Amino acid sequence: MAARGGMPGEFAAIARYFRPLATHPGSYGLRDDLAWLAPRAGRRLVYKTDAIVVGVHTFRDDPPDLVARKALRVNLSDLAAKGARPLGYLLALVLPAETKAAWLARFAAGLGADQKEFGIPLLGGDLTRTPGPPTISITAIGEAPAGRPLLRGGARRGDLVFVSGTIGDAALGLLALKGRLPRLAARHRRFLAGRYLLPEPRLALGRAIAPLAHAAMDVSDGLVADLGHICAASGCGAEIDLTAVPASPAAQQAGERHTLARLTGGDDYELLFAAPLSAEAGLRAAARKTGVPVARIGRIVPGAGVRVLGPEGGEVPIRTGGWQHF
Amino acid sequence: MAARGGMPGEFAAIARYFRPLATHPGSYGLRDDLAWLAPRAGRRLVYKTDAIVVGVHTFRDDPPDLVARKALRVNLSDLAAKGARPLGYLLALVLPAETKAAWLARFAAGLGADQKEFGIPLLGGDLTRTPGPPTISITAIGEAPAGRPLLRGGARRGDLVFVSGTIGDAALGLLALKGRLPRLAARHRRFLAGRYLLPEPRLALGRAIAPLAHAAMDVSDGLVADLGHICAASGCGAEIDLTAVPASPAAQQAGERHTLARLTGGDDYELLFAAPLSAEAGLRAAARKTGVPVARIGRIVPGAGVRVLGPEGGEVPIRTGGWQHF
Numbered sequence: 083m084a085a086r087g088g089m090p091g092e093f094a095a096i097a098r099y100f101r102p103l104a105t106h107p108g109s110y111g112l113r114d115d116l117a118w119l120a121p122r123a124g125r126r127l128v129y130k131t132d133a134i135v136v137g138v139h140t141f142r143d144d145p146p147d148l149v150a151r152k153a154l155r156v157n158l159s160d161l162a163a164k165g166a167r168p169l170g171y172l173l174a175l176v177l178p179a180e181t182k183a184a185w186l187a188r189f190a191a192g193l194g195a196d197q198k199e200f201g202i203p204l205l206g207g208d209l210t211r212t213p214g215p216p217t218i219s220i221t222a223i224g225e226a227p228a229g230r231p232l233l234r235g236g237a238r239r240g241d242l243v244f245v246s247g248t249i250g251d252a253a254l255g256l257l258a259l260k261g262r263l264p265r266l267a268a269r270h271r272r273f274l275a276g277r278y279l280l281p282e283p284r285l286a287l288g289r290a291i292a293p294l295a296h297a298a299m300d301v302s303d304g305l306v307a308d309l310g311h312i313c314a315a316s317g318c319g320a321e322i323d324l325t326a327v328p329a330s331p332a333a334q335q336a337g338e339r340h341t342l343a344r345l346t347g348g349d350d351y352e353l354l355f356a357a358p359l360s361a362e363a364g365l366r367a368a369a370r371k372t373g374v375p376v377a378r379i380g381r382i383v384p385g386a387g388v389r390v391l392g393p394e395g396g397e398v399p400i401r402t403g404g405w406q407h408f
Numbered sequence: 409m410a411a412r413g414g415m416p417g418e419f420a421a422i423a424r425y426f427r428p429l430a431t432h433p434g435s436y437g438l439r440d441d442l443a444w445l446a447p448r449a450g451r452r453l454v455y456k457t458d459a460i461v462v463g464v465h466t467f468r469d470d471p472p473d474l475v476a477r478k479a480l481r482v483n484l485s486d487l488a489a490k491g492a493r494p495l496g497y498l499l500a501l502v503l504p505a506e507t508k509a510a511w512l513a514r515f516a517a518g519l520g521a522d523q524k525e526f527g528i529p530l531l532g533g534d535l536t537r538t539p540g541p542p543t544i545s546i547t548a549i550g551e552a553p554a555g556r557p558l559l560r561g562g563a564r565r566g567d568l569v570f571v572s573g574t575i576g577d578a579a580l581g582l583l584a585l586k587g588r589l590p591r592l593a594a595r596h597r598r599f600l601a602g603r604y605l606l607p608e609p610r611l612a613l614g615r616a617i618a619p620l621a622h623a624a625m626d627v628s629d630g631l632v633a634d635l636g637h638i639c640a641a642s643g644c645g646a647e648i649d650l651t652a653v654p655a656s657p658a659a660q661q662a663g664e665r666h667t668l669a670r671l672t673g674g675d676d677y678e679l680l681f682a683a684p685l686s687a688e689a690g691l692r693a694a695a696r697k698t699g700v701p702v703a704r705i706g707r708i709v710p711g712a713g714v715r716v717l718g719p720e721g722g723e724v725p726i727r728t729g730g731w732q733h734f
Contacts, residue, residue: 113641114559115486115625116456118552127453129531130442131547133500135538160441174459174500174545205455212461214540219500221457221547226444233440299441315439 092209095183099190103197103204106170117206119170125225127169130160136216141259146185147192148279149218154196156302157222158283159351163300164232165292166224168200168285173207174219181216200285227292235315236297237356241382243320244295244365246284246353246374248330249305251277253347254340263336270332277330281351287376288353290368298355304346306400308354309380309388316356319385324392328377345390345400356382418535421509425516429523429530432496443532445496451551453495456486462542467585472511473518474605475544480522482628483548484609485677489626490558491618492550494526494611499533500545507542526611553618561641563623563682567708569646570621570691572610572679572700574656575631577603579673580666589662596658603656607677613702614679616694624681630672632726634680635706635714642682645711650718654703671716671726682708 101112108118121127134153136142154171161168173193177186197203205223255278257263258271266274284300291298297316301308305327313320324341333344357365362378369376380391390398427438434444447453460479462468480497487494499519503512523529531549581604583589584597592600610626617624623642627634631653635646650667659670683691688704695702706717716724 110559110561113561116454116490116492116550118452118454118557120452126444126446128442128444129498129547129549131498131500131532131545132534133502133536133543133545135502135536135540138536138538164442166442172455172457172547174457174547176459176461176543176545206457208458208545210459210461210464212464212540212543214461214538214543217459217502217538217540217543217545219457219459219502219534219543219545221455221498221500223455224442231444233436235436235439 095186096209099186100204103190103193106203106205109203109205112206117172119205119223121225124228126228128161128164128166128224128226129221130157131219131221132156133217133219138215144279146189147195150189150192151196151280153218153220154193154222155281155283156351157220158200158285159281159300159302161222161224162283162285162288163298163353164226165289166226167289168202168222168224170203170205170223172205172221175207175209176212176217177209178213178216179211232292232295232298233315234297234299234312237312237316237318237382238296239318239382239384241296241356241358242362242378243309243322243380243382244355244357244376244378245301245305245328246287246376248328248333249301249350249352250333250340250344250347251330252281252349253343254333254336255279256347256349257343266332266336270335273330273332278349281349283351284353284374286372287368287374290372291353291355291357291365294361294364294368295355295357298353301350301352301354302348304348305354306345306388306390312354312356313386313388316382319383320380320388321383322380322388322390324390324398326377326379328375342400421512422535425512426530429516429519432529432531435529435531438532443498445531445549447551450554452554454487454490454492454550454552455547456483457545457547458482459543459545464541470605472515473521476515476518477522477606479544479546480519481607481609482677483546484526484611485607485626485628487548487550488609488611488614489624489679490552491615492552493615494528494548494550496529496531496549498531498547501533501535502538502543503535504539504542505537558618558621558624559641560623560625560638563638563642563644563708565644565708565710567622567682567684568688568704569635569648569706569708570681570683570702570704571627571631571654572613572702574654574659575627575676575678576659576666576670576673577656578607578675579669580659580662581605582673582675583669592658592662596661599656599658604675607675609677610679610700612698613694613700616698617679617681617683617691620687620690620694621681621683624679627676627678627680628674630674631680632671632714632716638680638682639712639714642708645709646706646714647709648706648714648716650716650724652703652705654701668726
C-alpha cells in the first residue's frame with residue numbers, strides 16, 4: 083500500500099486511515115512497495131486469500147467497520163481451522179470513486195479494532211478505484227508448526243465428527259436481518275444478526291485441537307456442504323445426528339422449521355473436524371481451556387456423502403446446497 | 409482457492425482452469441483452505457498485493473490472457489525492484505456472473521504462460537462473483553536475502569540515478585491503442601502497445617543490482633512521479649537530464665512532442681534506482697549479464713523534488729502527475 087498515484091486523496095487516505103494500522107517493521111509504514119514477514123524457527127508460513135464484495139457477501143449498507151472485520155475474519159477462520167496463528171495481512175481495497183471519507187474511516191477503525199483483538203498488523207496493500215461495488219481482498223499470513231498440516235483430507239473411517247460453538251446462527255441471523263423472523267424476541271434477533279455480521283475465528287481452539295484432529299475446516303458454506311468437502315477429500319462418508327448439532331438458545335427459540343436452514347446455511351465460521359475416539363478427552367480439555375464448546379455430532383463412515391439422521395435414526399432428506407460463490 | 413460453494417460452475421472452473429496451475433505441494437491442488445510456502449535458510453519472505461480492475465487499469469475488452477499476465481507482472485515488478493525472487497502467488501478473482509468459459513480459459517492460459525516464464529506456481533485463492541467489472545487481486549510472494557532490504561528511502565546526496573530499459577513506451581502504447589498515433593509505423597505502434605499490455609518485470613536485473621543500489625522502485629506511476637517518491641522517502645531532491653532518458657526506436661519515431669507523456673506516463677515497469685558512482689561499473693556488468701540495458705539519467709541533489717534539465721541545462725517545466733489510482 084505504498085502511496086502510488088498522484089491524487090492527494092490516495093496519499094491522504096493511506097496516511098490517515100491505513101498507516102496507523104501498519105505496525106510491523108516489515109511494512110515500512112506502507113511507505114515502500116512490499117513487506118516482509120519471517121516465521122519463527124521451526125514454523126512454516128501459511129496463506130489464505132478471500133475476497134468480500136459489498137452487496138454480494140454483505141448487505142449493501144452494512145456498517146463499514148463490520149464489513150472490514152468480516153473480510154479479515156473469514157480469512158483468520160481458515161487459519162484457525164488449520165491450527166495456524168495469524169501474523170499479519172495484506173489488503174487490496176477496491177472502492178468506488180464516490181466513497182466517502184466517513185466510510186473509509188469506519189472501515190479502517192474496524193480493521194484497527196480487530197488488529198488489537200487478534201494481535202496482527204496490516205503489512206501492505208493496494209488502494210484503487212472501481213465503477214463496481216467496494217471489493218475487499220485480504221491475504222492473511224499465519225504460522226503453523228512445520229510438521230503434519232491439518233487438512234480436509236485426513237478423515238478416516240471410525241473417526242468422530244465434532245463442531246465448535248453452535249451451528250446455524252449465521253443463517254438465522256441473515257433471515258433476521260431480512261425481517262423474516264418477526265416473532266423472535268429482539269435480543270435473540272440481535273444475537274443471531276451479530277453471529278452473521280461478525281464471525282468469531284476460533285483461533286485458540288484451532289491451535290489446541292490441531293495435534294488431535296485428523297481433518298478440519300471451518301463451516302463457511304454450511305455444515306452439510308462443508309462436511310461433504312471433508313468426505314470428498316478424505317474418500318469417505320459421514321453421518322450427522324441431527325439432535326446432536328448444537329443450537330444456541332436463539333436458534334432453539336426460532337424453532338424446528340428452521341432446521342434445514344441451520345444445517346445448510348453458511349457463514350458460521352465454527353470449526354468442523356474429524357478425530358478418533360481416543361482424542362475425545364483431549365478435545366474436551368481443549369474446549370475447557372479455550373472456553374469454546376465442542377460437540378460431537380456424528381461419525382465418519384464408509385462410502386461417500388453426508389447423511390443426516392433424525393431422532394429415530396432415520397435419514398432426514400437434505401438438499402445439500404451451500405453458499406453459491408460463483 | 410478451495411472449492412467452496414455448491415454451484416458446479418465454481419468447482420468445475422477451479423478444477424479445470426486453476427488446478428493445473430497449482431503445482432507447488434503447499435497448495436494441495438487447491439483442494440484445501442490454505443497454502444504454505446517456506447523460504448530457503450537465510451532468506452526472508454516478501455509480499456506484494458496489487459489489484460487490477462478491468463476497464464480501469466485495462467481497456468474493457470483487453471485479451472483476458474494479457475489481463476492475467478499484467479495483473480501478475482505488476483506484482484512481480486515490485487519484487488524485482490527489491491531484488492527478490494518470486495516463489496508463488498495467490499489470486500482473488502472476482503468476476504461477473506455472466507463471465508464466459510472462454511474468458512476464463514484464456515485468463516488461466518495467460519497465467520499458465522507466465523508461470524512457466526517466471527517459474528512460479530499459483531498457491532491458492534478465491535473465485536467469487538460481482539455485479540461490477542472483473543477484479544483481479546494478486547498477492548505475490550518472493551524471497552530476498554535476509555540482510556539490508558532495498559527500499560525507496562535509501563538514496564543519498566551524490567548518488568547517481570539509473571533506469572533500466574527504455575522509458576515512456578507504455579504511455580505511448582496507451583496513446584497508440586487509443587488511435588492517437590496514426591502516423592506512426594504499424595510495427596512501432598505494435599511494439600509500444602505491447603509494452604503497455606505486457607510489462608517485463610526486471611527480475612534478474614533487480615537481483616543483480618540490489619547489492620549495489622541505495623534505493624530502488626519500479627516505474628509504475630511515471631518516471632518523474634516515481635523518482636519523486638524516492639526523493640520524498642530519502643529526504644532529498646533529484647535532477648534528470650532529459651536527453652539521457654532512454655527512448656526506444658518507436659518512441660524516438662513518435663517524436664519530441666510526446667516527451668512530457670514519456671516522462672510522466674505510467675506503466676513502464678522498468679527499474680529506477682539510485683546508486684553511488686563507485687557502483688557504476690558493477691551496474692554496467694549487471695546490465696550486460698542480464699541483457700537489460702541500464703542508463704544513467706541524473707543525480708540525487710540536496711533539497712526536495714525532481715527537476716528535469718533540458719539539453720542546455722535549463723529546467724524543463726513538468727507538471728508531476730503520475731497515474732491517479734483513486
